[in-house]
Amino acid sequence: MKKFLKTSIVAVAASLMAISCDDYVNIDPQYAQDADNYFLSPSDYDKALTGAYDLLQTSYLDMWIGEIASDNSIAGGESVTDSEGLHQIDNMTHGGVNNELRSLFRFMYAGITRVNYIFENKDKLEFDGKTRILAEASFLRAYYYFELVKFFGDVPLIVDKRLSASEISSQTRVPAAEVYAQIEKDLKYAADNLAWTTNVKGRVTKGAALSLLGKAYLYQNKFNESAETLDKVIAEGPYNLSTDYSTLFRVASEGNSETVFDIEYVGIEGGGYGCFVCLEGFVAVGFHSIRGYEGPIYADGNSYNLPTKDLYDEFEPNDPRLPVAILDIEDFKTKALPTVVKYTVGGGGHTGYYNNKYLKRADELGANDNDLTSPVNHRVIRFADVLLMAAEAHNRKPSPNDAQAATYLNRVRQRVSVNMPAVNATGTALTTAIYHERRVELAGEGVHFFDLVRTGRAVDQIAGFKAGKNEVFPIPQSEIDLAGAGWIQNKGY
Incomplete structure (x- = not known):
């Protein structure tokens, strides 16, 4: 390219x-x-x-x-x-x-x-x-x-x-x-x-276009249009939720049934710190990763974009998505024993947590300066996001269809575990449940600020807003x- x-x-x-x-x-x-x-x-x-x-x-x-x-x-x-x-x-x-x-x-x-x-x-x-x-x-x-x-x-x-x-x-x-x-x-x-599918890896499809259109409608509070558009993706598209959430963000899982729109990266050398637009790899991965890291599974990085305890606590007890989304470094150190895990703390702040969806792993390193050459794709729109956007649109449209909204919501919850209790709420209680689900399902994927803004919740949730x-x-x-x-x-x- x-x-x-x-x-x-x-x-x-x-x-x-x-x-x-x-x-x-x-x-x-x-x-x-x-x-x-x-x-x-x-x-x-x-x-x-x-x-x-x-x-x-x-x-x-x-x-x-x-x-x-x-x-x-x-x-x-x-x-x-x-x-x-x-x-x-x-x-x-x-x-x-x-x-x-x-x-x-x-x-x-x-x-x-x-x-x-x-x-x-x-x-x-x-x-x-x-x-x-x-x-x-x-x-x-x-x-x-x-x-x-x-x-x-x-x-x-x-x-x-x-x-x-x-x-x-x-x-x-x-x-x-x-x-x-x-x-x-x-x-x-x-x-x-x-078409719904393409033979060229990384090219956009009908599903990507309709999903982004449904999202654009949602950001404008055009709930009827959003619901209709996203329903089409769900009913007619080739997508399904991945059966293994634990590996969803790994290189080996790229292009699976949940992929609606990914940005493609490769782990070859390209660019440098003075030219991030020149890079072939996904720079976020190296910058998110654990500073001064020594130990198994992961590799060292620059400790940016560190999850908060507030996000950690948002997950329900025993939600299997928590360890996929957030790495608790001290808990990991304990579980790694007798292998010794070492890391350092950056002066920009430390929470004890890392964005585990996009961390450098020893078996996914790019060439040369691997802070800049991660081959991990950026998952921009996943089918889970489509389902949750559709759930919100149905719940918030002028004549709500809460039954359909709950069906979409529970489809996302129960794919990660049959033990995740179904949500049977309606009205504003269902709206709150959908907002919660978006936060935990899409944690670390860059959508939460805009979700808070477009739904009028930012002033109550973000300090200094x-x-x-x-x-x-x-x-x-x-x-x-x-x-x-x-x-x-x-x-x-």
């Missing part, structure tokens, strides 16, 4: 803020190709699509922030000044100058620009398979805009074209509702033109300045 980006797609990498590919990869000028003379063969379109997929690998920021901003985890790390932006988000003191938020903003727009480049040139050539390429590109644009709107609210909306430097200053932030309308349009097109402000993050001040478009900063920042 990176080899193509170095050679053929130089012009695609420019983002809304005139970021060039030079910011992220080393360009080999002798292989560069004039963007206006590209798309001369079907393979050019497929390579451009690969370039559009490439920005998915920056999803580690989405996961980190979705956990750290909530009550699920603390920032951790070497010190409070190491990735200072994460600590600011953890403490709800973040503002417009924040490296992590700026990176997320830039990465998502770089991905959008690569998609728009494809659509800008969609009529240059007719060939079999072009509709599939455009459908996948539509999904990717929807995904990138969904990340932007859920983080920042109103954002500039650019579709089917790249911007010249002179055009940037005329781009306004449009209401979030308009961004969601484009997301819905793109996902409907993708769903209409993609200010209603009317922290529902969205600030637009990076450097992007406001670079655009010169008179954007008004989000309220309170």
Whole structure:
């Protein structure tokens, strides 16, 4: 994937803020190709699509922030000044100058620009398979805009074209509702033109498009539409819950029946600390892992994104998902005896817990600096998430179908253990049960902050959260300045 980006797609990498590919990869000028003379063969379109997929690998920021901003985890790390932006988000003191938020903003727009480049040139050539390429590109644009709107609210909306430097200053932030309308349009097109399955590992499918569409509806409180869309995935899709939750997040389990949308990684060398967008591996795994670790099963890492005791205590007694989601390091040390387990504590904080879904394991190490080269995939949408979103949509729609909601909820609970008691509640009690289930089932997967925000619970659950402000993050001040478009900063920042 990176080899193509170095050679053929130089012009695609420019983002809304005139970021060039030079910011992220080393360009080999002798292989560069004039963007206006590209798309001369079907393979050019497929390579451009690969370039559009490439920005998915920056999803580690989405996961980190979705956990750290909530009550699920603390920032951790070497010190409070190491990735200072994460600590600011953890403490709800973040503002417009924040490296992590700026990176997320830039990465998502770089991905959008690569998609728009494809659509800008969609009529240059007719060939079999072009509709599939455009459908996948539509999904990717929807995904990138969904990340932007859920983080920042109103954002500039650019579709089917790249911007010249002179055009940037005329781009306004449009209401979030308009961004969601484009997301819905793109996902409907993708769903209409993609199959339920694909022979190419890592490519998106009809199920991924419909699931993200159902999620977008849920984030807008369009419960009827969300329920109808997610019901289709459940009834017609090829998905089922994995029978072995304990291995669900291992490399050997990738592509199982529960996989709706994964971001693919490989454990080969690529990139470095100065270029996280260049990496072939999932950087979150190395950064989550146990600092200074010596012992069996695991490998050492950087102790970021550490689960809280509050999350640990949310699990019901004997819920078998707890040890899968959270590693209690002191309990593990005791159980490892007589083997000695050693670790160190970073100055950025310590809870005694680690995100066990995404930890480095000795039998899953990537090449060279394995902090950066984990082959573990990022599970973005699992079938369990689809079931729980559908349960919530049915429960919260104007004419609730609590029986269907409870059926979906209990399907998730009872796949992990027949001893998990069924939920027989209705109304708001059922809503609370669904919220609980989402928190424990999806613990460590980066969705909890946004669940709290969209359901109005954040102000009661997150220390320092200010209603009317922290529902969205600030637009990076450097992007406001670079655009010169008179954007008004989000309220309170």
